[in-house]
Amino acid sequence: METPRLLRSLLFVPGDNPTRMRKATELPVDALIVDLEDAVLPQQRAAARRLTVEFLAEKAVPHVSILVRVNRVGTTDFSEDCKALLERPPDGVMLAKCGSAEEVRRLEDALQGQRIAIFPLIESPTGILNAYSIATCSPAVAGVAFGAEDYCAETGTVRTEEEIELLYARSALVTACRAAGREPIDSPCLDYRDLKKVRASARRARNLGFSGKQAIHPAQVAVLNEVFSPTETEIAEARRILHASARRDAGVLGIEGQMIDEAVLRRARRTLWLAERTK
Numbered sequence: 001m002e003t004p005r006l007l008r009s010l011l012f013v014p015g016d017n018p019t020r021m022r023k024a025t026e027l028p029v030d031a032l033i034v035d036l037e038d039a040v041l042p043q044q045r046a047a048a049r050r051l052t053v054e055f056l057a058e059k060a061v062p063h064v065s066i067l068v069r070v071n072r073v074g075t076t077d078f079s080e081d082c083k084a085l086l087e088r089p090p091d092g093v094m095l096a097k098c099g100s101a102e103e104v105r106r107l108e109d110a111l112q113g114q115r116i117a118i119f120p121l122i123e124s125p126t127g128i129l130n131a132y133s134i135a136t137c138s139p140a141v142a143g144v145a146f147g148a149e150d151y152c153a154e155t156g157t158v159r160t161e162e163e164i165e166l167l168y169a170r171s172a173l174v175t176a177c178r179a180a181g182r183e184p185i186d187s188p189c190l191d192y193r194d195l196k197k198v199r200a201s202a203r204r205a206r207n208l209g210f211s212g213k214q215a216i217h218p219a220q221v222a223v224l225n226e227v228f229s230p231t232e233t234e235i236a237e238a239r240r241i242l243h244a245s246a247r248r249d250a251g252v253l254g255i256e257g258q259m260i261d262e263a264v265l266r267r268a269r270r271t272l273w274l275a276e277r278t279k
Contacts, residue, residue: 008228015048056088082110092117101137123147131176148187192217202227238268
């Protein structure tokens with residue numbers, strides 16, 4: 001159930017397009033999200049389930065985690081999605097429009113005890129308010145993702161370039177995830193042709209504490225992998241701090257005018273941990 005690396009880049013591919021699914025496995029992406037929800041027309045979902053199961057049966061790409069986004073709890077499509085996945089369980093399931101811990105538990109029941117990582121996708125004000133209970137309701141929850149488009153539709157939020165209007169929702173989700181020991185995953189940047197905007201969006205997300213970001217186009221993948229990985233400068237600085245701290249004889253240490261305390265040491269250790277997980 002555990003994924004081998006942090007998921008920095010998670011690329012959506014439609015479940016009714018086997019060609020795109022197979023091509024996507026050739027990318028340096030950390031995870032594919034095979035979509036059975038919004039990317040598939042309702043009349044195509046039965047075919048999408050069949051094609052997704054066939055794709056999962058032939059999967060031989062250990063460097064890529066395969067997630068499947070299922071429809072929201074309470075719909076016929078949700079039940080049919082889960083039933084299909086019992087034939088060939090993926091690495092993880094992303095639960096669309098998750099608003100409560102109870103919906104996660106209903107997904108677990110539908111998966112009948114299969115050891116599958118769960119990634120609730122929070123896309124509503126109710127979901128944001130329930131983020132901590134969603135993140136902590138089951139050990140199967142590996143991470144929680146944010147869906148900005150549906151959130152904005154429900155709240156009437158108008159997105160601007162810097163997306164300052166989404167700061168509360170994103171910060172609340174990150175705080176809930178970090179308190180729960182789960183990984184927070186940000187919403188995709190919709191301006192997929194403008195990689196400068198993709199990079200800026202990813203940097204803002206990383207600065208807030210997100211560990212990865214969803215993607216809607218293959219061109220976004222390399223940018224996300226780069227932004228959500230520690231730089232060589234950050235790694236060297238972390239090693240320098242930890243090396244110097246090994247010789248300290250007090251709780252607080254000064255290195256070249258910089259105060260080093262336990263919080264700084266924790267950040268340095270996390271940087272090296274991230275570097276190891278993103279190799």
